[in-house]
Amino acid sequence: MTLVRIGILGYGNLGRGVECAVADNEDMELAAVFTRRNPESVKIMTENVPVVAAAELEKWQGKIDVLVICGGSATDMPEQTPACAKLFNVVDSFDTHKKIPEHFANVDKAARETGHVALISTGWDPGMFSVNRLYSSCILPKGKNYTFWGKGVSQGHSDAIRRIKGVKDARQYTIPVPEALEAVRSGQQPDFTTREMHRRECFVVAEEGADLERIENEIKTMPNYFADYDTTVHFITEEELLRDHRGIPHGGFVIRTGKTGRNGENSHVIEYRLKLDSNPEFTASAIIAFCRAVARLSKEGDSGCKTVFDIAPAYLSPLSGEELRRTML
C-alpha cells in the first residue's frame, strides 16, 4: 500500500485535528507541518515528523501528495490556497459562503496552470451539510431546505462579546429552537424569522467591578450578532468557564421536506444531523477523507478546483468498488 503523504499548513485547532485524523487512517502519513511561527516553538504530537517554516514550502514539492490549508477563511485562505495550489494538490475548509465563487475561480486558475487538484470548502458546513442539501434537493424537487446550527460554540459570536468593555472572556452557544425543528419535521414548510429558528446563550466572565447590566444590554442589542435573537446572558467565574465550557462542540440539522405523487399528496422528510464533541476535529476528519479523493484524482491525471459536489462518494473510501458494493450498498 502506498501511503498518502499529507502536509499541514498552520498548526492551530484545525491543524491538530488533521494530525489526529491522519493517525486514524492507515493509508495516510503525515509528511510535515508548516508554520509561519518559529518552527522551533511549535511542538507537534507525531514523532519523527518535521515542523518546517512556511517559507520553505516550495522545497517540499514531490514529497507531499496533498497539503491541507489550516489557516483562517478571512485572510489566510484567500492567499494561501491559490498560492499553495501552484505547488501541491491542496484541500481547504474555506467557509465564507458568499466568497466561495471568487475563491473557487482563483484556486481553479492556479491549480489548472500547474496541473494540481484542489478541493475547497470541505468540512461540515460547507461540506457534508452542502452535500445533503444537494442530494435532498435533487430527490425532492418540490420541497424546501432548512439548515439549523447547534447546539454549538460560535467562535465569531464569542469574539464579539469579548470585545465589549469589561468582558474578560466569553463563550457563546447557538441553539436551534426545538419548536421550529418540530414544525419543519411536520412537513408544513413554515417560513421563519431569524429569532424563530435559533436562540443564543452567552456565558460571560466580567472584569472585577464591571457594570453587568450594561454588558448584558450591549450583548443583547448588538446588531447582526444578537439583536435579532432571543439571547440569554449568564455571568460566571473564570473558573467555571474553564471547567464547564472548554470544549468546542457543534453540529446541526439539514432538513428537507417535500411532496410527491400525482397531486403532491405524499410528504417526505429527509433529515441529516450532526452532533459533534469537537468542531475542528470533525472538520479535520472530513478533510482527510477528501484528501484521499484528491490524491486519487491527481493520480488519474485530473486537475483544477473541485468542491464536495464534484467527488463521487467511492473516492473517499480506502475500500475497492467491489468491497464497497459487497459491504455497504
Add this chain to the structure above:
Amino acid sequence: MTLVRIGILGYGNLGRGVECAVADNEDMELAAVFTRRNPESVKIMTENVPVVAAAELEKWQGKIDVLVICGGSATDMPEQTPACAKLFNVVDSFDTHKKIPEHFANVDKAARETGHVALISTGWDPGMFSVNRLYSSCILPKGKNYTFWGKGVSQGHSDAIRRIKGVKDARQYTIPVPEALEAVRSGQQPDFTTREMHRRECFVVAEEGADLERIENEIKTMPNYFADYDTTVHFITEEELLRDHRGIPHGGFVIRTGKTGRNGENSHVIEYRLKLDSNPEFTASAIIAFCRAVARLSKEGDSGCKTVFDIAPAYLSPLSGEELRRTML
C-alpha cells in the same frame, strides 16, 4: 433545454411513482411505458404518452435516454436489467443486498459491450442509506454504523402473514425500538440482538370463524420473519384495514458514531433519517435524480455499470456547477 427522455418498464407502484417524479422535474419527459400485460389494459396518468408491449422495447432504441426498470428484484430485474442494458441506458432499484455483486457483474458486461451506462440498486436502501453509510464510515473510520428501518410497511412480512391459513389480509409494520436508537445516539456503540433493534406490529383481517389464537401463534413463531422479534398482533376488520392502513409509509435511520482526538476523547454522531409517506414514490424520486446523472455520463461517453457510490452529487442536479457553488455550498 434538451429534455431527458425516460422510459418505464413495468407499471406497478414503482412505475407510477416514476411517472409522477418525471412530471415533477422540468428537464425530464416521459417517452413511453412498457408493460408485459396487454398494453390496452394499462391506463397511465400522463396524456399523449404511449403504453407499449415490452416485446417492442428494441424498436425504441434512440428514442429513450434512460429506461427505468420497475419490476421486482426477485425474478424480474436479474433478467430485465442486463437485457435492457444492451438496448438502453438503464437504472434499477435492485434491492437483494446479497446478490448485488452478481447482478453488478451481469449488468456491467451487457452495458460495456454495447456502450451504455447502467446504474443499479438506487432508491433509499440500497441507495441514499448506502451513500450515508459510506460517507460516514470514511469521515469517522474509528466508529460503528447502525441502520434502523421504519416505522414502515414491510411487503415481505405482510405477504408472509397472508399465507397463513385463515388470514384474509394483513399489514406488517417494522418499528425501531426507541431505547436502541437512544443508546446508539449516546455514542456507546452497543451491540444488539435482533429483538433489541426492531419490533414488529401486525394488523390482520381473519376469515370468518378462523382460530385467532392459532393465527397469532403462527405469526409470532414464524422463523426468520417474526420468531426473533417482539411481535404484536391486532385483529381488525377489512374495513379498518382499508381505512387505516392503505398507505405504504417507510423510512429509517442510518447512524454512525465515532471517536476522534489523540486518544479518542471526542465523540461524534452522524444521523441520516428518512420519514416517507410513500416508499415507492420516494424510491422513484431518487431513481429519477440518478437518471439525470446517467444521461449525462452517457453523453460524456462513459459506459458500464455504476452504483450510487460512483456518482458525484453534482451530476444529480439540473443546476450548473457555478449555480450549485453559489446557492448550496
